[in-house]
Amino acid sequence: MDASSHYVTKLNKPSFLKVMIDDDFSTRLRIPPTFVKKYGKKIPKKAKIEACDGKLWEVEVQKVGGIFSFGEGWGNFVQETKVEFEDLLRFKLLADSSKFKVKIYGKTCCEKELPSEHVHGNVKEKQDQRKRSWVDEVDDDDDEECARRKNCELEKDRDFEEDDVMETDSDSFDDKTGVLEQRRWKERTKAEDEQIKFNSQYPFFQVKLTSSYVNGGYLHIPKNFRKHMMKMRKKEQKVKFQMCNEFCTMGLHFINEDLMREIRISQGWSLFVKKYDLKMADLCIFEMITSDDDDDEVIFIVHVHRWDGGKSEFVKIY
DNA sequence: ACTCGCGTCTTCAGACTCCC
DNA sequence: GGGAGTCTGAAGACGCGAGT
Incomplete structure (x- = not known):
């Protein structure tokens, strides 16, 4: 999930997601403005954060420049739970507003195990069981597979907590009407229907x-990927697709070239x-890389997934 | 009402096949 | 071998729906 995306649905147990990408994430955590706007009255000045093992941390909620943040005490939580840069945390405000329950997901997209000194008794056993249910099967190097499994895990969460989820975070978010939030929610759910989790150091796009x-x-290049194709405009307008260690050369077709209205393969x-x-309905992921031999040559590595009705999920076929 | 993105339809040109 | 007819792929135009 994009760190800057948002979504809103009907609420009774509000929650928010936060990706640890701020420089000062180890000392301070900004609470999403929209969450504060809607539930600010419920947030106590001294909030409690409860990890999945039941351990509690007390943190001070500070207001700096109109932005609410976890301040004093947050550092202890980060230190003791070994939260790292790019980890994803999910906070759920409990019904009595006394505390936030938190789940921590690492960069591998899998839920993180808490340091052993904080895990004890039945809780640890439950955690182990849950992890065994799928984590054991995951190759640590296979981020894509891991991401897909995490997606399923989150999907399961939604099955029983669908009404809880409020939004993911962006500090720059400032939607006064809520319309934007609703639209993003729609976009998000639509995207989840047609996309799978994919991580890459290279720019990529997915097409169903x-x-x-x-x-x-022909194939449309999605609008949000066109910026990556701009440099192709003045070149020979050819790209290579790599699949199964074979290369195919493709031509690019710029429609209404001046306005860059549309690009097709x-x-x-x-x-x-x-x-x-x-x-039809195959999901293709096009990962854009530059040739080692020639910086100007653009190669797309193509990954193809097909819907498996039996498994109710996309299965990688190439 | 306007803009934009995307899907579909239409047109055109080149390749191919068949017949004389 | 050459011309006519057919097929196929590429490119342009248009329409629809969603968003602003």
């Missing part, structure tokens, strides 16, 4: 194949579709 893409001989695409027997 439609009948036009399968039969029409055209020449070679239909051949590619036939060669790999791509079908």
